[in-house]
Amino acid sequence: MKTARAKPQKKRGERGARLDIRDVARHANVSIATVSRTINGVPTVNAALTQRVWKAVRELNYYPNTQARALVSGRSKLFGLIISEITNPFFPELIHGFEDIAVQNGYEILLGSTSHDPARMEQCIRRMLERDVDGVAVMTFGIEEPFLQELAARNIPLVLVDTPSVSPLIKTLHVDYKQGIRQGVQHLAVLGHQRIAFITGPLNLRSAQLRKAAFVSSMEEIGLEPAAATLMEGDHTLEGGVRAAQALLQLPHQPTAVMCSNDMTAIGVLKQVHRAGLSVPADLSVIGFDDIHMTEFVYPPLTTVQMSRTDLARAAFDLLRSSVEAAKDAKQHESRKIPTTLTVRQSTGFPRGTKLPEKKNPGNGAKRSSAKSPSAKPQ
Numbered sequence: 001m002k003t004a005r006a007k008p009q010k011k012r013g014e015r016g017a018r019l020d021i022r023d024v025a026r027h028a029n030v031s032i033a034t035v036s037r038t039i040n041g042v043p044t045v046n047a048a049l050t051q052r053v054w055k056a057v058r059e060l061n062y063y064p065n066t067q068a069r070a071l072v073s074g075r076s077k078l079f080g081l082i083i084s085e086i087t088n089p090f091f092p093e094l095i096h097g098f099e100d101i102a103v104q105n106g107y108e109i110l111l112g113s114t115s116h117d118p119a120r121m122e123q124c125i126r127r128m129l130e131r132d133v134d135g136v137a138v139m140t141f142g143i144e145e146p147f148l149q150e151l152a153a154r155n156i157p158l159v160l161v162d163t164p165s166v167s168p169l170i171k172t173l174h175v176d177y178k179q180g181i182r183q184g185v186q187h188l189a190v191l192g193h194q195r196i197a198f199i200t201g202p203l204n205l206r207s208a209q210l211r212k213a214a215f216v217s218s219m220e221e222i223g224l225e226p227a228a229a230t231l232m233e234g235d236h237t238l239e240g241g242v243r244a245a246q247a248l249l250q251l252p253h254q255p256t257a258v259m260c261s262n263d264m265t266a267i268g269v270l271k272q273v274h275r276a277g278l279s280v281p282a283d284l285s286v287i288g289f290d291d292i293h294m295t296e297f298v299y300p301p302l303t304t305v306q307m308s309r310t311d312l313a314r315a316a317f318d319l320l321r322s323s324v325e326a327a328k329d330a331k332q333h334e335s336r337k338i339p340t341t342l343t344v345r346q347s348t349g350f351p352r353g354t355k356l357p358e359k360k361n362p363g364n365g366a367k368r369s370s371a372k373s374p375s376a377k378p379q
Contacts, residue, residue, distance in 0.1 A: 236261065287303050
């Protein structure tokens with residue numbers, strides 16, 4: 001007759017075994033209150049007891065209940081991050097930077113993507129409110145004020161881009177579009193370009209309006225006025241870049257260079273120029289904006305205005321955390337400036353038809369001068 005074998009007991013912390021704060025208290029031989037205060041970072045807990053609690057947490061492979069901790073601390077340690085275009089590589093790079101910084105500082109993030117759809121924006125905000133976020137960074141580079149009133153009415157700290165602050169709870173990031181775009185225009189002017197086009201983003205976005213204004217004023221600085229036909233509205237997509245390039249290449253007086261409101265538009269321009277049997281930069285110089293990672297690997301590598309995702313992520317997180325952790329009477333209007341700068345690669349060159357000065361070759365019939373060059377080294 002076979003004897004029944006006792007089933008092996010699962011160790012605490014393995015899958016299927018549920019742990020709670022009481023298990024940690026028994027293992028550490030301390031009170032439940034001591035475990036609670038330790039996990040929630042209460043500084044008055046004895047140092048020796050704190051070590052025992054965290055040792056028990058590690059040995060049991062215990063994961064504190066974040067919702068329970070939020071009830072004790074009054075904070076969810078959760079920040080919302082709302083972006084507009086998850087398909088644009090700029091935003092995944094921004095998300096990665098924001099999450100890295102948040103996790104390093106003990107916060108989690110709740111992500112929402114709007115695709116510039118008002119209904120999805122409303123859903124994102126509802127999710128943020130349901131999860132009781134401590135603050136929200138709205139990195140849509142658009143004008144979303146009507147949808148943000150609900151968050152502001154509940155005293156939830158916000159960080160917005162390119163939007164004037166109307167409340168101490170709303171912090172702002174101001175991108176210095178003029179700096180990088182001005183460098184791009186001057187770079188093209190030095191190469192000899194005069195017919196320079198600009199493909200904007202959707203002009204209902206404040207960031208697109210600011211980039212267009214920066215381009216026009218930069219052209220005026222060098223004494224040029226862009227023709228109306230060369231100021232084209234795009235949509236910040238590859239397909240939009242293709243369509244804009246098609247229109248530009250059909251103009252009677254084609255531009256010799258084009259600046260784009262973002263890199264995805266510029267990559268679309270590269271594609272259409274190649275389709276038309278032309279080349280960059282021999283027939284058309286192209287400059288993008290954002291400096292996403294792939295711009296180094298397209299052909300030719302793209303000259304672009306860099307806007308650092310790391311700078312944006314760090315500034316947005318710091319402003320949110322300062323709003324959450326500052327005393328109520330210490331909260332005040334605050335903003336950060338995000339710089340931009342031109343990164344020159346291989347998609348810009350001299351205008352087509354430019355005659356460069358010929359270099360004299362002494363071995364090709366030219367007389368060799370017996371006078372030494374002023375920079376020549378003595379033998």
